[in-house]
Amino acid sequence: MKIAMVGQFPPHVGGVGVHIHTLSKQLVSEGHEVYVITYPHNDIKDIDGIHVIGTKGLNIPGVRGLMFKMNAKKALEELLEKEDIDIIHGHYLFPAGAAAVEVGKEHGIKTYVTAHGSDMFELYKTQPLMRSTLKKVLRDADGVFAVSNALRHEIIATGVTGIANKTKISWNSVDIDKFSAKSNDSFKKENKLEDKPIVLFVGNLIKRKNVDSLLEAKKIAHSDYYLVIVGDGPQFKKLRKKVEDDNIHDVIFTGSRNDVEEIIPSCDVLVLPSFSESFGLVLIEALACGKPVIGSDVGGITEIINDDVGLLVDPNRVSSIAGAIDKIINDDDLRLVLSLNARNRAIDFSKVTIPYEEFE
Numbered sequence: 001m002k003i004a005m006v007g008q009f010p011p012h013v014g015g016v017g018v019h020i021h022t023l024s025k026q027l028v029s030e031g032h033e034v035y036v037i038t039y040p041h042n043d044i045k046d047i048d049g050i051h052v053i054g055t056k057g058l059n060i061p062g063v064r065g066l067m068f069k070m071n072a073k074k075a076l077e078e079l080l081e082k083e084d085i086d087i088i089h090g091h092y093l094f095p096a097g098a099a100a101v102e103v104g105k106e107h108g109i110k111t112y113v114t115a116h117g118s119d120m121f122e123l124y125k126t127q128p129l130m131r132s133t134l135k136k137v138l139r140d141a142d143g144v145f146a147v148s149n150a151l152r153h154e155i156i157a158t159g160v161t162g163i164a165n166k167t168k169i170s171w172n173s174v175d176i177d178k179f180s181a182k183s184n185d186s187f188k189k190e191n192k193l194e195d196k197p198i199v200l201f202v203g204n205l206i207k208r209k210n211v212d213s214l215l216e217a218k219k220i221a222h223s224d225y226y227l228v229i230v231g232d233g234p235q236f237k238k239l240r241k242k243v244e245d246d247n248i249h250d251v252i253f254t255g256s257r258n259d260v261e262e263i264i265p266s267c268d269v270l271v272l273p274s275f276s277e278s279f280g281l282v283l284i285e286a287l288a289c290g291k292p293v294i295g296s297d298v299g300g301i302t303e304i305i306n307d308d309v310g311l312l313v314d315p316n317r318v319s320s321i322a323g324a325i326d327k328i329i330n331d332d333d334l335r336l337v338l339s340l341n342a343r344n345r346a347i348d349f350s351k352v353t354i355p356y357e358e359f360e
Contacts, residue, residue: 007091009038026352069095093119114145117278145170148300181290184265200267205233217322223329232256288346292338308341
């Protein structure tokens with residue numbers, strides 16, 4: 001079969017791109033042909049047997065989404081003129097999902113959409129003017145996927161007619177070969193961080209990720225560690241300024257990286273203190289590397305972290321985050337037990353399942 005995906009994809013960095021890449025590789029390995037239409041980038045190229053099509057347009061906040069919806073539709077139309085596409089799959093309800101369902105409906109092609117989290121937890125909840133658009137995407141899609149049970153419940157709560165029956169779980173998965181428990185201290189050695197434990201955050205530097213509270217937790221910590229923050233985003237400059245203004249010691253900002261599989265093995269614990277999270281892909285990546293994890297007691301995070309592999313915290317209480325970090329850093333036995341259980345938990349998320357009805 002021929003499948004057209006629409007959404008964020010490498011070389012763009014992010015969980016949506018990882019999800020599309022993993023699913024697409026599995027489809028290709030099973031003999032299917034996959035085309036991915038993604039955002040503009042200078043380094044667009046085919047990878048792993050996947051045909052990658054970069055759209056044109058400007059990556060300007062505020063108009064980026066609307067531009068991509070328009071250009072993705074155009075790219076889809078051009079693709080349909082050349083290829084007999086069997087399935088269209090939009091990732092993230094808007095703009096990718098909207099573009100996918102509009103073209104799919106017009107051409108009578110089976111169309112699926114995947115909600116990845118902030119499209120429901122943020123866009124739907126905080127921007128009332130977008131709700132009718134998102135509901136239309138959910139209504140018009142032939143099938144809807146959610147990356148966690150928590151997200152599926154949010155989708156059903158929209159009240160779109162028949163939505164419960166056509167919404168199912170399509171878990172994020174982790175490549176347990178790429179993310180390995182093998183010892184790798186290269187990042188630690190390169191950055192001369194060998195004298196203290198490393199607490200790691202990986203993600204977009206946006207308000208929802210709550211990195212500000214990680215910095216506040218560092219200020220009141222009863223343990224001595226390096227805090228390494230991997231990622232970029234609109235809060236990057238603000239967070240760096242906070243570190244300088246508040247004189248917070250031993251905080252390292254790396255910026256965006258595409259080699260997190262080389263960085264995670266150097267850490268002692270990974271922390272994801274988000275206010276909301278549909279899943280938390282980086283958590284299973286850390287578990288696959290044999291690392292304990294700390295995450296907020298919210299959303300899909302609670303479907304990943306159990307007592308065997310990590311700790312859950314209240315993202316609204318800095319003392320809760322600080323206490324959990326101190327507990328793992330200061331207790332060698334606890335850290336060892338959590339680490340020994342981590343890899344097995346990651347294996348629970350290692351299988352890539354093709355979600356389409358046509359494959360059942």
